Amino acid sequence: MRSFLLCSGILFSNVSGSLDDRGICQCSVYLPDTTFPVQKVEKLEIIAQTLSQKFESELSKVTLYMKTVELYEQKIQNLTIRLEFMEKTSGSYTELDFQLLKMEIIEMEKLITQLKSTLGESNVIVEQLYVEIKNLTLIVNDMESMDTNNILAIRRQIVYLQNQLKACEEHSNKTTEVPYFPPGSCAHGGILNVSQPYNIQLNWRGFSYKYGAWGRDYSPLTPVKDLYWVAPLNPDARYLEYYRLYNSYDDLLLHKNPREYRVAFGEGSGTIVYKNFMYFNYYGSREIAKLDLNTNTIVLRKALPNAVYGNRFSYAGVAWQDMDFSVDENGLWVIYSTEASTGNIVISKLNETSLDVLNTWQTKQYKPSVSSAFIICGVLYATRTLNTRKEEIFYAYDTKTGQESQISIIVDKMLETVQSINYNPSDQKLYVYNDGYLIRHDLTFKSMLQ
DSSP, X not given: OEEEEEETTEEEEEEEOEEOTTSOEEOOOXXXXXXXXXXXXXXXXXXXXXXXXXXXXXXXXXXXXXXXXXXXXXXXXXXXXXXXXXXXXXXXXXXXXXHHHHHHXXXXXXXXXXXXXXXXXXXXXXXXXXXXXXXXXXXXXXXHHHOTTOHHHHHHHHHHHHHHHHHHHHHOSSOOOOOOOOTTOOOSOSEEEEOOOXXXXXXTTOTTOOOEEEEEOBXXXXXXXXXXXXXXXXXXXXXXXXXXXXXXXXXXXXXXXXXXXXXXXXXXXXXXXXXXXXXXXXXXSSEEEEEETTTTEEEEEEEOTTBOOSSSSOOTTOTTOSOEEEEETTEEEEEEOBTTTTTEEEEEEEOTTTOOEEEEEEEEEEGGGOSEEEEETTEEEEEEEEETTEEEEEEEEETTTTEEEEEEEEEEOSSSOEEEEEEETTTTEEXXXXXXXXXXXXXXXXXXXX
């Protein structure tokens, strides 16, 4: 008996069969191989499950990293805003601000380095963050090192002075009362002490302009009026070409609202401003020039009788300062030399209106051995260099008595060469131009009995 094997209604094969006792057909079918790969499917399921677990793990890491990256992107934006604010308001930041910024940047840099090592291959977002953090580091370092307005330097100096004052108070067994003499008064016995230097700032033209002068206008009728002036020489250390005026001390500190002018034919670092007029040596001559600061025009030129010029008998270490103008409580003076004086200092009192010489004094002090000079209450004080950090006021000449004296008052300085010193009776301070930096000193005076 033959049987037919059907598969889904389709004849698959015919085979031989037999009937059993109950008349039911029986047959056997032999398949050559399993048609469905069950074992391979199970293996694939295991692999797929493992990959799914790994994917979930990596996805959770990426999610965490992305959240962290977003967090630090926000931190970078905040730091950028803070840096921009510090750049715009340079007077408001402190050294602590820099340290906090550096700590935050270092923390972010560590995280980015960790992300880079974890992710292995290059990641554009992480690489971009890394570059931004490096740029922030450079900006902070540049801001701290440049410090264009010298705010940090001033604060460090203030802290230093406060510590010095505290040390003096702690080690002092008795209190010595310093006599007070109001501005404009000459009822004292001369200089007692010169304070530590206050570093105001670098002159606005930069490091190359090491020679020049600066100060505050003295007008006896309006002693509280503020007019600050800065007159750096060109890098040749001879030619005075530009100067700036500031209407307040704050404007000077912050470089705000400067009035900049060009003046032709100025020479040397002996410039002074008195009653809104600038006085200087006219270029290549023995003439005094008087410049009206309101109009920036020379209103008068007059030769100083017998004065040498052309860098003859200038100060030690400072060329082209043949004439050094000075202002004190009594008015306008000029310090210079003549051939007849064989290079010794000559002092003349000037009429500021006509530039006529009112009186002249001959000293025995050789001008080229002096580093600078200034006049207070009719007394000439001359300085000399002791070393790269100290000057000494070593000589005095009293025009009232004609007496000369050797003294010793040590003056600390910021840098090696002092180019000019100007005294202002309004605030009793010295204005020093020191290798391009604007420096100021407070003065104390001794009583007549000392």
